[in-house]
Amino acid sequence: xxxxxxxxxxxxxxxxxxxxxxxxxxxxxxxxxxxxxxxxxxxxxxxxxxxxxxxxxxxxxxxxxxxxxxxxxxxxxxxxxxxxxxxxxxxxxxxxxxxxxxxxxxxxxxxxxxxxxxxxxxxxxxxxxxxxxx
Numbered sequence: 001x002x003x004x005x006x007x008x009x010x011x012x013x014x015x016x017x018x019x020x021x022x023x024x025x026x027x028x029x030x031x032x033x034x035x036x037x038x039x040x041x042x043x044x045x046x047x048x049x050x051x052x053x054x055x056x057x058x059x060x061x062x063x064x065x066x067x068x069x070x071x072x073x074x075x076x077x078x079x080x081x082x083x084x085x086x087x088x089x090x091x092x093x094x095x096x097x098x099x100x101x102x103x104x105x106x107x108x109x110x111x112x113x114x115x116x117x118x119x120x121x122x123x124x125x126x127x128x129x130x131x132x133x134x
Contacts, residue, residue, distance in 0.1 A: 026110060026123050032103075033111025040098045041108065049116040055093065057086035060116030073124065073132050077105045102129040 037045075041059075045051045049060035059065055064086040065072045074080075079097035083090060100108070109124040 026114070026120075029107045029110040029123065030114050033107035033109070036100065036104050036108040037111050040100070041112075044095075049112070049118075053089065054091070057084065057089070057091045059112050059118075061118065062086050065112065066118065066121075069124075070132060073105060073109055073129055074134070076100065076108060077102070077129060077132060078134055102126050105129045 044056040045059050046056075049058060051058040057064065064084055075095060077097070077100065080095040081093075083092045085091070103126050106124045106126045106129045109129075110120075112118065113124070114120040
């Protein structure tokens with residue numbers, strides 16, 4: 001019986017440790033992503049993530065961003081040209097590639113996904129970004 005209790009406590013401790021480690025990694029990524037956002041994204045998408053209606057799509061509460069993870073990462077990594085629909089509004093512009101590293105793409109995605117009321121979800125990793133090709 002004692003072995004099961006010790007095993008149970010060990011599992012709980014490992015689970016808590018892993019959750020804290022991932023949370024710390026996310027917080028650090030979000031902090032780095034805030035710097036990337038301020039340097040490359042804020043001019044078009046604004047400080048509040050609302051964008052400019054009809055010209056630059058919102059990132060705050062954006063159905064495109066939250067439902068099309070791969071496409072969103074690809075847009076940041078390689079740029080985006082052509083029509084997209086965000087929250088029912090059609091945007092047809094050109095977002096040039098900013099030449100960001102895969103780490104910067106992951107960080108800015110984590111910042112965006114955890115800002116302005118966005119719910120975050122699974123952390124975007126450098127490995128995930130690296131796997132995404134044109």
